[in-house]
Amino acid sequence: MSEKVLTQKEIDELFARYEEQPIKQEAKDLLNMQELDIIGEIGNICMGTAATTLSQLLSQRVIIGYPKIIVCQQDEVFGSFSTPYLIIEVQFKEGLNGFNVLVINEEEIAIIADIMMGGNGQVTKPVMITEMELSASTEAMNQMIGSSATAMADLFGIGIDIAPPKATMVEDLLNASHTPLPTDKPVVVARFEITIGDIIKTTFMQITNVDAARDQANYLLMKAGACDAENTEEKASDETVIQNFTQTKAPFDLPNLAGALAIPVDLEFSLGKIRCTAGDLAKLKKGDTLAIPFSSQQIKLLVGGIPVALGELQTHAEETKIKISRLYQKSIK
Incomplete structure (x- = not known):
């Protein structure tokens, strides 16, 4: 079996093969680059929300990068x-059709489970996965997907319901099914770089059926006025992702994806962090002062744990503001 197990480098090469043409040739009649870009934005919003959920579950800072997206056959990925x-x-039951899938590897399962059970995320190798670790990590992934579905409901302005998530542990590559998903068409694969505290930097894969991803993109294009409902309906398949979307009361005349831009997000402000002992904290009392090696000119703004801007703290009369001094690129790590 070891001869057939692919390394992280080989996984990287899967995406490298699609660097110039992210859409496999047989999928070009299903998706175009504009739709793929919008799918990336949808994934970014949803996984940003999921990262916030994971951060709350683990009590760790979770940073997620902007996704790299390809379209290929599921056996390849x-x-x-x-x-x-x-x-x-998860299968969508209401509001959307199709499915959404997260894939994580054995080490990630062990680390997430260890933190959820009160550990520090330091796991020994070879990793041993028991029912306890599997149950804990599955619950974390379930909550991530649930929060992602909520973000999609806000984005599309419709109610969305999902079936109970189905967890499948693939143990043996030689005997594994390379087509575990209920579709024979290409799939959309979004690869996110994720950093959990100082413990692990890894990648999560989010996989969606191509029909659902395409129709999600067209729905937002229609809301933005970039295409009309008639053309969108003609292109949509029997698996139309927005159920009864011609009867939906969501506004279709919002310019520039205003519906997406109206989604509420939590903006966090961070000055920095210092390391101390639990004993130091136990000695703190009211009136104490702490020296910190930071200036008021490096306030970091974060959304879902992702740095978006740097600013300077300013106080005028009784009002405190932050003057933006730098905007991060969305691909910042």
């Missing part, structure tokens, strides 16, 4: 994962 890995799949 699943064949690139080194086993064991965990597939968390």
Whole structure:
């Protein structure tokens, strides 16, 4: 089996093969680059929300990068994962059709489970996954997907309901099914770089069926006035992702994706962090002062744990403001 297990470098090469043409040739009649860009934005919003959920569950700072997206056959992407890995799949019941899938590997399962059970995320190798670790990590992934579905409901302005997530642990690459998802069409694969505290930097894979991803993109294009409902309906398949969307009361005349831009987000402000002992904290009392090695000119603004800007703290009369001095690129790590 070891001869067939692919390395992280080989997984990287899967995406490198699509660097110039992210859409596989047989999928070009299903998706175009404009739709793929919008799918990336949808994934960014949803996984940003999921990262916030993971951060709250683990009590760790979680940073998620902007996704790299390709469209390919599912056997190609699943064949690139080194086993064991965990597939968390949800089917949409209401509002959307299709499915959404998260894939994480064995080490990530162990680290997330260890933190959830009160550990520090330091796991020994070889990793041993028991029912306890599997249950804890599955619950984390379930909550991430649930919060992602909520973000999608806000984005599209419709009610969305999902079936109970289905967890599948793939143990043996030789005997693994490389087509575990209920579709024979290409799939949209979004790869996110994720950093959890100072513990791990890894990648999560989010996989969506191509029909659902395409129709999500067209729905937002229609809301933005970039295409009309008639053309969108003609292009939509029998698996139209927005159920009864011609009867939806969501406004379709919002310019520049105003519906997406109206989604509420939590903006966090961070000055920095210092390391101390639990004993130091236990000695604190009212009136004490702490020396910190930071200036008021480096306030960091974060959304879902992702740095978006740097600013300077300013006080005028009784009002405190932050003057933006730098905007981060959305691909910042």
